[in-house]
Amino acid sequence: MPTAAPALFNLPAPRGPARPAKPMTVLSYGLGADSTAILLMFLEDPVRYGLEPDLSDLIVLHAVTGDEWPDSLSYVNRLVLPRLAERRVRVVQVARRGRHDADGVLVLEDSRTTSRIHQAGPWRLSDWLLTGGTVPQMASGRRTCSIKFKGWCLDHWALAEFGQATFRRVIGYHAAERSRMEKDTKIQDRLNQRAGRVICEPAYPLVDAGMDRAAVEAYVLQRLGEPIKKSYCTFCPFSGVCASRERHEERLRAHPDLAADALAMEYASMALNEPMSLYGTRSLYQQLTEDERNDGVLTAFEERLDAVPFSLYEVRRLYLPGRTKDCRRYHGARCARPRWWCRTERTTACRRDHASYETGADGEQVDLEPQCAGVTDGCRGSQVKGAAWRSVRTVWEGPRLEAKFTLLSWGREDGARLRRGERSQIKRLHYLDRGEGYPAAEAYLVAAPSGADDKNRESFERRWTEITGLIGTRWEPIRPLARYQRGRGSRVVPVVRPSGVAHVRALEVA
Ligand code: SF4
Ligand SMILES: [Zn+2]
Ligand SMILES: [Zn+2]
Incomplete structure (x- = not known):
């Protein structure tokens, strides 16, 4: 019975349907206790968290704001980075390249043997705030500083790195931050929906593990042998991001130079706009004067003011004046010929007595643009x-x-x-x-x-x-206005990486 001749070469196995590539995992590393704990968990048991045993599918991504506490940088440099380098974990550090979005994102370092977190990139958060004569602010319930200097860099880097491929984004919310987690998931869902594909799948290992802040800190202390401090910008005014008042002031006392910087930023901001102190209704300065242990910090601030130009x-x-709801409703996105009610709310009485509508074929009443001339007393409400x-x-x-x-x-x-x-x-x-x-x-x-x-x-x-009725300034400006080209190249963001520049489309803020 003839037998088949032995094959001279191993033939490739027939291909089945292509399996989707396993998504890369990106940990947004903010240098704080939460993301440090996650990193340590990953190092300890990668497979348990869906990673390859050699951690080759993990990228630790850090956005450099330029205003981090030096003791937070030192902690990570001494205790965390050597562990990552030993396991050859890829660490990518990104920062804004300039004041305009069109200046792009700069990859400061992309390495598997990272030995230090960069202190600053070419354009720091404090540069932005000082040139704007302001302090960090919220807009629509979100921190613009964090969006501009962290989220924006991370998202554009990810777009350059992954293109259309889905990745897993690990975020360090802890068990008591469920509402933040839910908000984050919702935002990601919206982004995915808008893009018509899954850009990334968020993962929250601390929430899954039921670890709250205290558990996280204890875990990090037990593994690294030194208590970890909160990581945030030295002038951060937001409770929840910033440490407690007691701990924050203690840190300011330990770094009088940085405290003087924060106070000088607040001083310039309030000079240009009285309500713009760091804490809304209170200023950092007022707060520091309430404790005599802060006298050294306040002296450093006075000396700073004497020294700077x-x-x-x-x-x-x-x-x-703003536009009323009626104006937006009847005049659309732009109101070319405003009427009185475009700027002034109509009162309930005006709405009731001077309503105008037409009756459709189906007998339904449809509101028409207000016809009231506003001359009757009681028609005009407050201005917007x-x-x-x-x-x-x-x-x-x-x-x-x-x-x-x-x-x-x-x-x-x-x-x-x-x-x-x-x-x-x-x-x-x-x-x-x-x-x-x-x-x-x-x-x-x-x-x-x-x-x-x-x-x-x-x-x-x-x-x-x-x-x-006045013309120009009252005193002569000493220099002409620098006009930056508005929207210059704002549709494309260059991501400058060691491997070359990738031009990616500008992402909208979610
Ligand atoms: S730490 Fe505070 S100031 Fe710094 S980016 Fe975050 S929210 Fe803004
Ligand atoms: Zn109008
Ligand atoms: Zn009226």
């Missing part, structure tokens, strides 16, 4: 608050003491009124006081540390003249 800023502000526009122009530069005297002497010459800010106690020379309602305008001169950019939007001067 000062500017006299002329600040002009326009408070514009719109955007506030700000113009900041530097009109003088020099040392702090001279700035103070110059402000006083200019006040005498020009007959303006000198007043102190209610909370900040900063002196301002007001030459135009804000009136009632909208539009309204105000203007003053104030001394603050140099560094805030001169800026106002292009149409500011036109609106300023329309509303106040």
